[in-house]
Amino acid sequence: MPFTDLVAENRVHRKVYVSPVVLDAERERIFGGSWLYVGHDSQIPAAGDYFCTEVAGRPVFMIRHGSGDVHVLHNHCPHRGALVAGGRTGNARMLRCCYHGWTFQVDGRLQAIPCMESYEGSEVRIGDPRFDLKPLRSAVYRGFVFATLNDDAPALAAWLNQAAAVLDNMTERAPDGKLEIAGGCFRAVQRNNWKVYLENLHDGMHPKFVHQSSLRASDRVCRGEEPDAGSDAALRMRIIAANDQDFEQMNALTVDCFGAGHSTMRGFRNPRSDDPVAREYEEALVARRGAAEADRILSLNYHNANIYPNLSVHPSFMQLRVIFPVSVDRTLVEIWTLRLKGAGDAFNRRNILYANTVHSPSSIIKVDDLEAYRRVQAGNAGGTEWVSQHARDRTASGDATGSALSEHYIRHQYRAWGHYMEGHRS
Amino acid sequence: MMLVRDPSLQADLTPSLRERLALLLHDESEQLDTGRFDAWLALFTPDCVYWMPLSPEQPDALDHVSLFYEDRLAMRLRIERLRHPRAHSLKDLIRTSRCGATPVAEKIDESTGDLVITRRFQMVEYHRDRTRLFAGIYTYQIADFRDDPRIRLKRVDLVDSAAPFEAIETFI
Numbered sequence: 001m002p003f004t005d006l007v008a009e010n011r012v013h014r015k016v017y018v019s020p021v022v023l024d025a026e027r028e029r030i031f032g033g034s035w036l037y038v039g040h041d042s043q044i045p046a047a048g049d050y051f052c053t054e055v056a057g058r059p060v061f062m063i064r065h066g067s068g069d070v071h072v073l074h075n076h077c078p079h080r081g082a083l084v085a086g087g088r089t090g091n092a093r094m095l096r097c098c099y100h101g102w103t104f105q106v107d108g109r110l111q112a113i114p115c116m117e118s119y120e121g122s123e124v125r126i127g128d129p130r131f132d133l134k135p136l137r138s139a140v141y142r143g144f145v146f147a148t149l150n151d152d153a154p155a156l157a158a159w160l161n162q163a164a165a166v167l168d169n170m171t172e173r174a175p176d177g178k179l180e181i182a183g184g185c186f187r188a189v190q191r192n193n194w195k196v197y198l199e200n201l202h203d204g205m206h207p208k209f210v211h212q213s214s215l216r217a218s219d220r221v222c223r224g225e226e227p228d229a230g231s232d233a234a235l236r237m238r239i240i241a242a243n244d245q246d247f248e249q250m251n252a253l254t255v256d257c258f259g260a261g262h263s264t265m266r267g268f269r270n271p272r273s274d275d276p277v278a279r280e281y282e283e284a285l286v287a288r289r290g291a292a293e294a295d296r297i298l299s300l301n302y303h304n305a306n307i308y309p310n311l312s313v314h315p316s317f318m319q320l321r322v323i324f325p326v327s328v329d330r331t332l333v334e335i336w337t338l339r340l341k342g343a344g345d346a347f348n349r350r351n352i353l354y355a356n357t358v359h360s361p362s363s364i365i366k367v368d369d370l371e372a373y374r375r376v377q378a379g380n381a382g383g384t385e386w387v388s389q390h391a392r393d394r395t396a397s398g399d400a401t402g403s404a405l406s407e408h409y410i411r412h413q414y415r416a417w418g419h420y421m422e423g424h425r426s
Numbered sequence: 427m428m429l430v431r432d433p434s435l436q437a438d439l440t441p442s443l444r445e446r447l448a449l450l451l452h453d454e455s456e457q458l459d460t461g462r463f464d465a466w467l468a469l470f471t472p473d474c475v476y477w478m479p480l481s482p483e484q485p486d487a488l489d490h491v492s493l494f495y496e497d498r499l500a501m502r503l504r505i506e507r508l509r510h511p512r513a514h515s516l517k518d519l520i521r522t523s524r525c526g527a528t529p530v531a532e533k534i535d536e537s538t539g540d541l542v543i544t545r546r547f548q549m550v551e552y553h554r555d556r557t558r559l560f561a562g563i564y565t566y567q568i569a570d571f572r573d574d575p576r577i578r579l580k581r582v583d584l585v586d587s588a589a590p591f592e593a594i595e596t597f598i
Binding site for chain 1: 478480481484487488489490491492493494495497499500502503504506507510512513514515516588589590591592593594595
């Protein structure tokens with residue numbers, strides 16, 4: 001069956017979640033055809049700093065050149081294939097393979113081979129790009145580093161489409177106009193297909209059902225003792241309580257779709273709070289940007305944005321979630337927190353508290369999401385052949401905008417899925 | 427049953443006090459393993475913290491994310507959730523069994539006057555046909571350790587704290 005036969009306008013065949021053949025093709029065509037988020041350039045501030053990760057299942061690293069440019073290179077020695085950059089992060093003036101000592105400049109060009117005379121008369125020579133560390137096509141938008149295996153992919157800014165405005169807004173929230181990755185990275189293993197995760201991220205129908213246990217626990221614990229406004233406890237409770245919004249409130253959220261599978265959700269909770277820490281932060285932003293501009297920046301209430309297929313950003317609490325398919329039923333999600341430069345420690349610490357509360361493997365909110373994902377994955381091993389994404393199907397009207405009670409953003413993801421899986425490279 | 431690292435503590439930590447403190451740590455583990463969470467929480471001070479760092483190097487839980495960083499209120503939240511009939515993931519009970527090495531009274535914490543005790547541990551968790559092993563070191567800060575010892579801090583450093591994890595629902 002051609003892959004596109006697995007997807008209809010408002011339903012998909014369960015095989016999209018469970019077939020290894022589908023996953024292999026997704027790696028090749030979706031992850032191999034789109035731009036993918038690699039990292040943030042604040043992770044590699046100094047010349048020679050590098051950060052190792054994967055792009056479409058292939059080991060790569062981003063490294064800061066002496067010129068200040070960021071290069072994304074395959075972490076694959078052209079000699080016998082070893083990883084050249086070791087560890088998760090490091091700093092190198094040049095890169096030497098640990099196996100036979102081939103050395104490369106930080107832009108990937110081959111610099112030296114020990115016992116070069118062994119290659120006399122062969123095609124191996126310094127200056128031949130076949131023996132360099134192969135670069136990926138890469139681009140940096142506002143410090144967010146992306147790379148693609150597809151030379152025909154559109155320019156990054158065009159591909160990002162309106163998601164660029166979300167990355168703009170995240171950056172502008174920093175009084176100094178700069179962000180930095182800080183405070184560590186959660187690595188969460190989910191027992192679900194990668195798509196199941198993306199399909200949940202603007203879903204306003206699930207919280208009341210999935211998150212009952214944490215909602216009712218917070219009711220019981222808080223009965224008669226409201227935490228002090230502005231305290232960590234109050235923030236924690238506010239984060240949990242956001243899942244208790246009724247369907248009318250969820251319906252009032254705005255979910256927009258654009259580009260190749262991307263989407264944003266606005267209005268989930270008011271991230272601005274009126275307490276001394278928040279006021280100090282807003283004053284710092286006003287001092288740098290002026291009152292009108294600060295107000296514009298802060299009232300763009302993006303709760304999250306999916307940048308299909310490997311990134312979900314969370315502007316109000318400065319979180320990044322990077323998605324790595326491991327197998328049909330395992331997904332690794334790396335969660336990073338960005339620090340707003342120019343904001344006070346107390347304000348930035350709220351984003352750490354948010355990460356702990358929502359994204360830690362121990363989060364009492366997330367564990368119930370993980371269970372729902374696991375059940376979706378396990379259920380899709382059998383039963384009926386097709387699963388539904390009919391909620392508020394307005395395909396005829398273009399599906400561009402909707403609420404968090406609509407499944408239009410999932411249908412939008414599958415239009416991108418079909419486009420890539422048909423083999424389109426741009 | 428309890429070793430004493432700092433010789434200046436020898437006089438304070440009489441055999442009967444050592445026994446009492448060792449029993450406190452024993453009960454702390456045992457009540458988690460038997461699911462008696464209210465009795466467990468009663469072993470902690472009102473201003474207690476349950477902390478499991480993500481990185482062994484992180485100096486605190488404020489500027490760096492943690493696997494757990496819970497005050498008493500958050501601990502109560504977790505306990506209430508563990509009991510909730512619609513905690514979907516807990517349809518199958520989680521069972522745990524802990525084993526601790528001999529505790530060591532290390533020192534007096536200067537800022538609080540609390541006694542610091544460390545103890546290596548292993549915990550086996552069984553949930554839905556799957557068994558996981560957690561191992562590392564507990565660090566306890568015991569408030570008012572001479573008269574009415576209670577736990578102000580339980581810190582858990584896992585040997586594999588930086589590893590990718592599936593959900594961790596129980597205290598460790």
